Amino acid sequence: MQQVFTRPQSLKDVPTHFCPGCHHGTIHRLVAEALDQFGVQARTIGVASVGCSVFLYGYFDIDVVEAPHGRAPAVATGVKRAKPESFVFTYQGDGDLAAIGTAEIIHAANRGEDITVIFVNNTTYGMTGGQMAPTTLVGQKTSTSPYGRNKAKDGSPIRMAELLAQLGGVAFSARVAVDSPKHLMQAKKEIKRAFQYQVEGKGFSFVEVLSACPTNWGVNPIAANARIGEEMIPYYPLGVIKNEENL
Amino acid sequence: MGAIEAGCRYYFGYPITPQSDIPEYLSRELPKLSGEFIQAESEVAAINMLLGASACGVRAMTSSSSPGISLKQEGISYMAGAELPGVIINISRSGPGLGGIDASQADYFQSVKGGGHGGYRIVVLAPASVQEMYDLTMHAFDLADLYRIPVMLLGDSVIGQMKEALVPNPRPARELPEKGWAVRGKGEGEQRVVKSLFLGDGELEAHNWHLHAKYQVLKEKECLSEEYETGDARLLVTAFGSVARIAQTAVAMAREAGLKVGLFRPITLFPFPEKALARGAEAAGRVLVLELNTGQMVEDVRLAVGAGVAVSFYGRPPGAGSLPSPEELLEVIKKQYV
Numbered sequence: 086m087q088q089v090f091t092r093p094q095s096l097k098d099v100p101t102h103f104c105p106g107c108h109h110g111t112i113h114r115l116v117a118e119a120l121d122q123f124g125v126q127a128r129t130i131g132v133a134s135v136g137c138s139v140f141l142y143g144y145f146d147i148d149v150v151e152a153p154h155g156r157a158p159a160v161a162t163g164v165k166r167a168k169p170e171s172f173v174f175t176y177q178g179d180g181d182l183a184a185i186g187t188a189e190i191i192h193a194a195n196r197g198e199d200i201t202v203i204f205v206n207n208t209t210y211g212m213t214g215g216q217m218a219p220t221t222l223v224g225q226k227t228s229t230s231p232y233g234r235n236k237a238k239d240g241s242p243i244r245m246a247e248l249l250a251q252l253g254g255v256a257f258s259a260r261v262a263v264d265s266p267k268h269l270m271q272a273k274k275e276i277k278r279a280f281q282y283q284v285e286g287k288g289f290s291f292v293e294v295l296s297a298c299p300t301n302w303g304v305n306p307i308a309a310n311a312r313i314g315e316e317m318i319p320y321y322p323l324g325v326i327k328n329e330e331n332l
Numbered sequence: 333m334g335a336i337e338a339g340c341r342y343y344f345g346y347p348i349t350p351q352s353d354i355p356e357y358l359s360r361e362l363p364k365l366s367g368e369f370i371q372a373e374s375e376v377a378a379i380n381m382l383l384g385a386s387a388c389g390v391r392a393m394t395s396s397s398s399p400g401i402s403l404k405q406e407g408i409s410y411m412a413g414a415e416l417p418g419v420i421i422n423i424s425r426s427g428p429g430l431g432g433i434d435a436s437q438a439d440y441f442q443s444v445k446g447g448g449h450g451g452y453r454i455v456v457l458a459p460a461s462v463q464e465m466y467d468l469t470m471h472a473f474d475l476a477d478l479y480r481i482p483v484m485l486l487g488d489s490v491i492g493q494m495k496e497a498l499v500p501n502p503r504p505a506r507e508l509p510e511k512g513w514a515v516r517g518k519g520e521g522e523q524r525v526v527k528s529l530f531l532g533d534g535e536l537e538a539h540n541w542h543l544h545a546k547y548q549v550l551k552e553k554e555c556l557s558e559e560y561e562t563g564d565a566r567l568l569v570t571a572f573g574s575v576a577r578i579a580q581t582a583v584a585m586a587r588e589a590g591l592k593v594g595l596f597r598p599i600t601l602f603p604f605p606e607k608a609l610a611r612g613a614e615a616a617g618r619v620l621v622l623e624l625n626t627g628q629m630v631e632d633v634r635l636a637v638g639a640g641v642a643v644s645f646y647g648r649p650p651g652a653g654s655l656p657s658p659e660e661l662l663e664v665i666k667k668q669y670v
Contacts, residue, residue, distance in 0.1 A: 128517035132384070133527075142525040148515035150387040151527035153410050156380035159372070163384025164515070166368040167342055167392065171517050189380070192373035 093117035095126045097146045106306020108296035109137060109205065111263050112272075113144055116176070116203055119277045120147070123284050125172040132161045134177040134186075136212045138205065141176055155186020158193030161200045172283060174201040179220040180210040183243050190249070197254030197288045201279050204245060204291065207298040208317065215301025219243045222320060227301070242320065246293040250327040256288030258327040262295040264313035268323070275325065281332050288329070295321055333357075334469030335393055335419065337502040341367030342392035344381035346374060346400060349433050350489040351423035354395040375400040379407030379420075386416040387526040389514030391473050395421035398439050399430065401447070408482055409448030412543070413528025415513075417476030419469065420454075420484045423492035426650035435488040435574050436650030440628035443486045444602045451540070453547045455483040455554070456601040458572040462496035468599070474506045475554060479546055480513070486601065488624075490574035490655070547603070556599035557608045561587055565594030567669050568616040570609065570633055571623065572598050575656075579622050582661035589662075591669050601629070606636035613637035620668045622661060623647040624654070644668050 092098060095117035103109045120126050126147055133141040135154035142149035152160040157175035165173045182190050182204050190202065209227055210216040217230040220242045224233040234242075250258040257279050261272035272294060279290035295317050299309035335343075335358070343362055345355040355371065362369045368385075372378035378394045385392035396404060401422050411418055422443060426436035441447075443456045455475050459465040465487060472483040515524050530536040560580055562568060571579040576597040586593040596612050596619075598605050613619045613633075619641055621630040630645045637643060646664045648654045 127519040130388075130515045130517060139529060142523070142527065146518070146523055148518050148524045149526070150384060150515055151410075151414070151525070151529060152383070153380060153406055156376065156383075156407070159377040159380035160384035160387075162370065162377075163342070163344065163381035163386070163392070164388055165384075166370065166381070167385040167388040167390045168516065171388075188373050189377050192377065196370075 093121045095120040095146055097144055099144065101144055102140060103137065104300040106297060106299035106309050108207070108263050111269070112203065112205060112294050112296060115263070115273050115276050116174070117145060118273065119280045122277060123280055125284065128170060129172040129174070130164050130168065132157045132164065132173065132175040134175065134181040136178040136181050136210070138176050138178055155181050155184070156189055157181070157186065158189040158198070158200070158202065162193050162196070162198050165198055165200050174203060176203045177205070178211065179204070179206045179208065179218045183219040183245050191252070194249045194289050194291065195252045195254045197256070199283055199286055199288060201283050201290045202292070203276070204293045205296050206245070206293050206321065207296045208242070209298050209301045211298050211301055215298070222316060244321060246291065246326050249291050254289050255291060255327055256329045257282045257290035257332070259291070259325045260293040260295065260321055260323050262313050262318060262323055264295070264297070264310050271323070278332055282330070285332070287332070293321070333500070334466040335473070336361060336365065338391060338470040338473035338505065340391040340393050340419070340473060341365055342385045342390055343367070344370045344372050344378040344385070344392070344394050346372050346378050346396065348397045348400045350425060350492055351395050351397050351421065353492070354421060375403035376406065379404040382418045383407055383411050383416060386411065386418040387515050389511040389516070391477070393419040393421065395423070397422065398424045398427055398436070401439065401442065405448030408454065409450050409452060410528050411482045412446070412452035412454060413450060414526050415480040416482065416526065417480055418482045419472045419476055420482060421487070422484055423487050423489065425489065432651055433489060434650055434652050435490040435624060435655050437488065437573060437575060437624040437628070438650050439486065440601065440623070440625065443484055452543060453602055455479070455481055455550065455603070457483065457485050458599060458601050459485060459487055459491055460573055460576045460597060461491070462494060462498050465491060466498055467501060470503065474508065477508045477511070478506060479550060481546065486573065488574050490577070551603040551606070554600060555603050555605035555608065557605035558597045558599060559612060560595040560597070562594030562596060562612050562616070564592050565616045566592045566618065567665065568594055568596050568612050568619045569665065570596045570598070570619055570621045572601060572629060575622050575624050578656060578658055579661055581658035582665055585658060585662045586665050586669070591665065593665055593669065598629070604632045604636065609633065609636045610638065613641045617641060618668065618670065619643045620665065621645045622664070624650050
C-alpha cells in the first residue's frame with residue numbers, strides 16, 4: 086500500500102505543548118517537510134528564540150542552539166560562519182524579531198548571511214501573556230493595549246517582510262499564512278523556496294508566516310483562524326516581495 | 333597574537349576606545365588564516381555571534397571596553413548558563429556612564445562577581461604586561477575549553493595601549509576534552525542542544541549546583557598569582573594589573589629605603605588566589621591593597637586573610653590624572669609600614 090502521509094523525519098514523535106488552535110505546530114511541520122525535502126536534517130543547526138518557539142529542540146530532531154531574546158540572527162551568524170557547511174535557520178516570533186531583536190535581524194539580513202529566518206507573526210507576545218507587539222494591529226486590544234493599539238502613541242504595525250526586502254543582502258523575502266489549505270500550500274512552497282536559497286548558497290532568505298494565537302487573542306480557534314483572513318491579511322498582504330534569483 | 337596562536341580564528345566585535353587596536357589587528361590577520369572577522373552592529377550582537385560560534389566548538393573571541401562589556405552581560409550570562417567557552421577581552425575604562433578612557437580598575441566587581449543576571453561566575457585574568465596579555469590570552473582559551481566557561485582578560489588602557497618587548501612563546505594547548513556537546517548537525521548521531529533553559533522540577537537547581545561545583549574546582553586548581561620580595565616582608569602590598577606595575581616600582585623604592593615590603597599580585601581575579609594570599613598575609617601581618625578605584629578587590633582580600641591580619645586600602649577613582657605615581661604609592665607604603 087502506498088503511504089501518502091506521514092510524520093516528517095525531521096520532527097520527533099512527541100505531542101507539542103502548544104495551545105489548541107495555535108499554528109506553531111503547523112509551521113513546525115512545514116519547516117520539517119522542507120528540511121526533509123532537501124535532505125539537510127543531518128547538517129541542520131536550528132536557532133531557537135525566546136517565546137513559545139523556544140521549545141523548538143523538543144520537537145525538531147536536529148541540533149539546536151538556544152538564543153537570548155531577539156539575538157537568534159546574531160547567534161545564527163556565529164554558527165554559520167563557524168560551520169559554513171551547516172544548514173542554519175532561526176525560528177522567531179514577532180516580539181523577538183521585530184522589537185527586541187530589530188538590530189540583529191536587520192544587520193544579519195543586510196550582511197546577506199547565508200541563513201533562513203522563519204518569522205512567526207501572530208500580532209502578540211504569546212509566551213508572556215498577550216502583550217502588544219510591534220506587529221499588533223491598530224485598534225487591537227492586548228493586555229498592554231487595553232484600549233486598543235493607538236497609532237498616535239504606539240506607532241503602526243511593522244511590515245517586516247517588506248522592510249527587510251529593501252536591504253541589499255536579502256535574496257528572498259515572502260509573507261505567507263496558514264489559515265486555509267490554499268494558503269498552507271503557498272506557505273509550504275515559499276518555505277521550500279527560502280530553503281533552496283540557502284542550499285544553493287544564494288544568500289539570506291526570510292519567510293513571514295501569519296498565524297493565530299487564540300489563547301491571547303481571547304477567541305476560539307475557529308474565530309482566530311478566521312481573523313487571519315479578515316484582519317491580518319488586509320494589512321499584511323501575502324506574496325513574494327523579493328526573489329532575487331527567480332528561484 | 334596570543335589569540336591567533338591559541339588557534340582562535342573567529343572574532344566578533346564592535347569599535348570602542350581603548351581597545352579598537354584588537355579588532356583592527358584581527359580584521360587584517362584573520363582573513364589571511366581563513367578565519368572570520370565580523371564587525372558586529374552592536375556589542376550585544378557581537379557576544380551572541382561568539383555564543384553561536386562557540387556552540388559549534390570552535391575557538392572564538394570578542395573584545396570591548398567597560399560600557400560595551402555592560403551590553404555584553406546578557407550574552408555572557410547565557411554563555412555561562414549554557415557552559416559555553418569563549419574569550420572576552422575587556423580593556424576597561426573609567427565610569428560610571430561614559431566616564432573616560434583613562435586607566436581604570438572600576439570594573440573589578442562587574443568582571444569578578446558575574447556582571448549579568450543569574451549568579452554565575454566566569455574566569456577573570458588580570459595581565460600586568462604586554463607579555464602577560466599574550467601568554468594569558470593563550471591560557472584563557474585553554475581554561476575556557478577545559479572548564480566550558482567564558483574567560484575574561486581584564487586590562488585597562490595602560491596594559492592595552494603600552495608598547496613593550498614581547499617574546500613569542502606559542503605553546504601547545506593543554507590536554508583538552510572532546511567537545512562532545514557542540515552542535516554540528518546531528519548526522520546519524522544523537523541530537524545536541526546548547527541551552528540554558530531548565531524548567532523541569534529540580535533541573536535548574538541541579539544545574540546550578542553543577543556550575544557551583546565547577547567554580548570550586550577552579551578555586552582549587554587554577555589560581556595564579558605572583559610574588560615580589562615577599563620572603564621577609566612585614567607589609568604585603570596587594571595590587572593587580574596596571575597598578576601592580578606601579579606598585580612594584582614603589583616596593584622596589586621602599587626596599588632601597590630599607591623597608592621590608594613585598595608585593596602580592598593576583599593574576600586570576602576569579603578564582604581569587606585566597607590561599608596564597610592568606611599565607612603571605614599571615615607571614616607579613618599587614619596588608620595594603622592598592623587599586624585604581626575606591627575599594628573593590630579589597631573586599632576579597634579581607635575575606636581571604638585571617639582576622640589577625642590588618643588590611644588597609646589606598647585607591648583613587650579612575651579618571652584623567654588619577655593614575656598614581658610610584659612616589660605617591662611609596663608615601664602610602666611608608667605610612668602603613670610599622
